[in-house]
Amino acid sequence: MSLPRQAVVEQGAAPTLSALAFFFVMTSYYIMRPVRDQLIGAVGSESLPLFYIAVFVVMLLLTPVFGLLVARFPRKRLLGWSYSFFILCLLAFVPAFVEQDRLGARALGVVFYVWGSVFNLFVVSLFWSFMADIFSSGEARRVFSLIALGGMAGAIFGPLVTKLLVQLIGVAPLLLVSAVALALALVLLLRLSAQHERRPDSRGDEVIGGSLWAGVKELWSRPFLRYMALLMLFGDGIGTLAYALVADYAKAHLADAVARTSFYNDLDLATNLLGAALQLSVTPWLLVRRGAGWGLVVPSLVNLALLAGVALIGGGSVLFFGYSVPLLAVMLVITRGFAYGMTKPAVDALYTRVPRETRYKGKNFVETAVWRFGDVVVTSAVSGLRLLGWGIGGLALLGAGVAVLATMVARRAGWSPDLAPDEHARIRADEASSI
Template identity: 50%
Template sequence: MATSTTEQQRGFFRVESAEWPALLLSFAYFFCVLGSYYVMRPVREQLVAAAGSTSLPSFYLATFLVTLALTPIYGALVARFPRKRFVPIVYAFFILCLIAFIPFFELQGQLNPKVLGGVFFVWVSVFNLFVVAVFWSFMADIFTVDQSHRLFSVISIGGGLGAIGGSLLAGSLVGHIGIAKLLAVSAGLLGCSIACIAGLVVWSRRNPIEKGVDRNEVVIGGGMLAGARQVFASPFLRSMALLLLLGDGVGTVLYALQADYAKTHFPDGIARTEFFAHIDLAINITQTVLQLSLTPWVLTRLGPVIAVIAADAVKVAGLLLLVLVGNPALIAVALVATRSFAYGMEKPSSDSLYTRVDREERYKAKGFIDTAVWRLGDFTIALAMNGLRGLGVTTTGFACLATFAAGGACWTAWRLRGTRELAAHANR
């Protein structure tokens, strides 16, 4: 659907009357998904801090291997079932797993923190990758290019508010109900997302992108490993994978540095949970402000590529501050700045680019990039950090390397403009 200059000038929050039900359901869907994740996220972080960041390479390797094993299973679901079935199946699986973890957290003090921390870290990391990847693949499959430019930043606000709500729930409830019962709260929020999916299936049937085609009933087909093959074959998808890896270089470095800081200053599990919940809250408030103000303007007026470049430029600035000052206390400041722009501007912008590829690439190739490629990057970066520590690299040195990664992401995003997929939609 083409977007004229006149339409763009009508406002970056323009919503057509027929789009309101889908917008509200998508908003609520993302609220529930990220609310669920951010209730359990500080539980994971306090376990990582207890084990120490030197354990991260083994955690990331296990996550990568599990993700690699699950990727063809997910590909098989996509290939054999219509989206109205395989999307809810993914969420139901993770709800059952969450419930199964509750008894183990009741015994947390009696279990080896590295064992419990490793298993839960892997599971939450896989959870985050798959439920969020499925969400954005679903969004890219029910909205047009024009709708993605206008609506994705608004939908992202729902996720930002869910993340704020989840962080607040975790920080305020953990001292009263304990860590184990937080998982039940998380499972309840994720269950609500399935109801939103059902509503979106009904809306998309009434408002199809392709006239006469109900995508809810169409089986995408293809092979289980098609996503990996597509990434290697397509210059656009290879660039998207590289963009993700460079962003991961920033995120993983700061994540590891923050884990070490928390281990030193917060030896108690509940205190660490509250600390990470407060960090998450600051990030989520900042990214929501971005999604309400700057992101929709940049996305609709300047386009998704410029939005990605702007977000990575802010990361460069935040990391340079850490490099120049060198105070470990500024790690939290750099983490808030980089993650806020990563999820408040870069993520909705880069995800909108997938409206330009076909359905199989939206679910399979994007799923492969957002899961297996991401976790391979985590493992490689964390392992390299352990090696560099042995060579005497400090916080300042790691911040320098992360700065180069953010700069490389700016260049990679700029080069996306020349790919066939973006050239075909230059005026959309």
């Protein structure tokens, strides 16, 4: 008698290979990320609305392009072409960063920030769409924390590599190292896709088809996607508030590209250490024992507590990795740590319970266009409120109100009526009915 599908997957190499692939994806991303963020630190938060508007426009233009690729090409070709394109782009940006001082941080920053957001669409988000395609709901709750932990290891390793190399080789050559890591991830993902296609229940070689605008249409027709979009906007509001204020600190206190890259690198390292600790302890227990919905609710409650504390105490400064930084930078580390270490595995586990077209098109639309729309709204609102005289305490109090709304939406999203039944819940129900 053959083993059940879940036993075959968990006893096989797929979870381990997936974790290793995500390790290289996040290593690549977190080597590239401080290179991008030092450009933000060079110009300050007043330029963030310009950056985010450009990203949002590009995301809207790319939505039908991504829908076309998903509708026309099977999974393996979609992965191969997307990752190969970004490997070549990383190599092409090296000469531009060699000439950063001549080109100017603002001009290069707009181009590279937009490109980095497209990177997120076709690399990071596509990775998790692929994971939701090859694992079932029950498998996802068991192995997604392991896979996310592999990514978190890469998110820690990437900043460590950057911290070691940036003083030795400078900023531009870091992109070469990022390209190598992404190429290794592609090799592993293609191997995973080939292994999955050999399984009798695989649909990986099938073209998903459907409408080019399916991601946009499903946002209005599918309650789960609406909840995900709202949760994305609320979470983005909290994170972008802290990010904008930290950008002002970097502009005021860090004069050169190397210092800013090291500073943002240290923030990323602290964030990812926290995320890894969560994935090794609380998150697996919570997802398996209590369900993926609680992985959305708990981080929202943590954000609420943090923002309420900042509203009462104020911004101030603390010693953080050898730097005197605003207290909101510490809040940024904690909120991001919970987002990566708990919210993300829970969200991706829930996406295993929607149709394939939703996993690719709907998910990517929420995680790119909706996310970047939130960036535009939040940064513009923060700039406007600061011109009206709002300080850190008032902004944090407003953020606490947003965290209350996020908690309510998270509760609805985790138990949305249009999600397919969870495998473990169905098994428990069957066992109860047989007694």
